[in-house]
Amino acid sequence: MDSKEFTRNMAETKIKKDKICIVGSGLIGKSFAMLFASSGYQVYMYDIQSSQVTDALSNIRVQLLDLQEMGLLRGTLSVDQQHSCIRGATDLGQAIKGACFVLECVPERLDLKTSVYKSIDPFLEPSAILGSSASGLVPSLLSKDLKNRNRFIVVHPTNPPFYAPLVELIPSPWTDSDVLPTTKSLCTEIGQAPVVLNKEIDGFVLNRIQYAIIGECWNIVKAGVMSPEDVDKVMSEGLGRRYAFMGPLETAYLNADGWLSYQERYADMMERVTSTFEPFPKVEGPTLQTIHNEFVRKIPLDQLDARRKWRDERLARLSKLKKDMDN
Numbered sequence: 141m142d143s144k145e146f147t148r149n150m151a152e153t154k155i156k157k158d159k160i161c162i163v164g165s166g167l168i169g170k171s172f173a174m175l176f177a178s179s180g181y182q183v184y185m186y187d188i189q190s191s192q193v194t195d196a197l198s199n200i201r202v203q204l205l206d207l208q209e210m211g212l213l214r215g216t217l218s219v220d221q222q223h224s225c226i227r228g229a230t231d232l233g234q235a236i237k238g239a240c241f242v243l244e245c246v247p248e249r250l251d252l253k254t255s256v257y258k259s260i261d262p263f264l265e266p267s268a269i270l271g272s273s274a275s276g277l278v279p280s281l282l283s284k285d286l287k288n289r290n291r292f293i294v295v296h297p298t299n300p301p302f303y304a305p306l307v308e309l310i311p312s313p314w315t316d317s318d319v320l321p322t323t324k325s326l327c328t329e330i331g332q333a334p335v336v337l338n339k340e341i342d343g344f345v346l347n348r349i350q351y352a353i354i355g356e357c358w359n360i361v362k363a364g365v366m367s368p369e370d371v372d373k374v375m376s377e378g379l380g381r382r383y384a385f386m387g388p389l390e391t392a393y394l395n396a397d398g399w400l401s402y403q404e405r406y407a408d409m410m411e412r413v414t415s416t417f418e419p420f421p422k423v424e425g426p427t428l429q430t431i432h433n434e435f436v437r438k439i440p441l442d443q444l445d446a447r448r449k450w451r452d453e454r455l456a457r458l459s460k461l462k463k464d465m466d467n
């Protein structure tokens with residue numbers, strides 16, 4: 141769906157009867173709850189800690205009010221309408237029964253996720269989809285012992301999903317053929333930008349690319365070439381400026397006269413430079429302390445929430461800018 145369709149869909153937002161269940165109401169779970177609610181879905185949010193759900197519901201209201209104030213609320217439903225689409229659930233079975241889509245958002249531990257799926261499995265409707273927001277654990281490993289493993293798919297978001305739309309969709313070898321297209325349309329409908337992995341790979345694509353970047357940033361700081369703050373600026377004021385609109389492959393394509401011309405001009409340099417790359421570093425020792433201390437000076441640990449709010453506002457404004465420019 142292009143952004144015009146997205147705007148049209150959002151212009152027609154209606155409160156729906158379809159039920160979505162979110163299991164785990166932390167950073168990712170509550171952001172997904174907001175996304176589904178902004179499209180009018182009935183969201184049931186369950187957490188092992190009921191206080192987490194209560195906190196999530198009040199935090200969501202604050203976020204919706206902030207978005208409204210900035211003119212960045214999604215869809216056409218009011219803050220109250222969106223908020224009332226989300227309910228806290230204290231019984232997992234009741235939260236799952238009748239849901240067309242169940243999204244697991246519990247911490248990234250194989251034993252925890254598989255035990256949560258065992259509790260979900262008996263209540264899942266035969267046609268429902270069980271999604272996992274796992275960041276790197278492959279779906280065949282996560283779902284191999286489930287009765288409903290044919291309905292399982294990984295839906296890996298970018299944090300925070302409400303403000304950064306990319307989701308990686310990763311079916312397992314035994315996922316039913318309707319699960320991927322249905323999940324893809326659902327994600328698109330709630331304003332996400334899905335990409336598909338044709339086969340499983342540890343860490344998926346986003347984190348593999350992210351770790352390659354972090355590894356090189358780390359090695360540059362470790363070698364004393366640049367300060368952590370300036371390394372981050374290389375991304376935020378340089379590469380990242382372009383990457384918000386196009387990926388590295390298109391960037392290179394435009395930086396010469398197409399990829400064949402880029403190869404002629406830069407392939408030797410790319411090979412020379414990358415042959416000096418160090419392997420991925422051990423994340424420990426003095427470099428860890430240097431990087432940590434520099435960021436603590438800039439953003440004290442008791443001000444992380446304020447900085448996250450600062451980040452989310454900018455991401456929301458960037459989304460709006462991109463949408464406005466495409467219309």
Ligand SMILES: NC(=O)c1ccc[n+]([C@@H]2O[C@H](COP(=O)([O-])OP(=O)(O)OC[C@H]3O[C@@H](n4cnc5c(N)ncnc54)[C@H](O)[C@@H]3O)[C@@H](O)[C@H]2O)c1
Nearest residue numbers: 164165166167168187188192245246247248273274275299
């Ligand atoms: N935070 C990120 O940057 C990010 C990005 C993409 C994907 N993810 C993935 O999303 C998933 C959730 O991460 P998060 O950052 O939201 O974690 P989080 O710690 O913020 O939230 C996890 C929630 O799960 C709840 N929980 C724990 N055990 C449970 C159980 N048995 N049943 C129900 N709820 C339970 C916790 O109480 C907590 O509220 C992980 O797989 C993570 O890798 C995280």
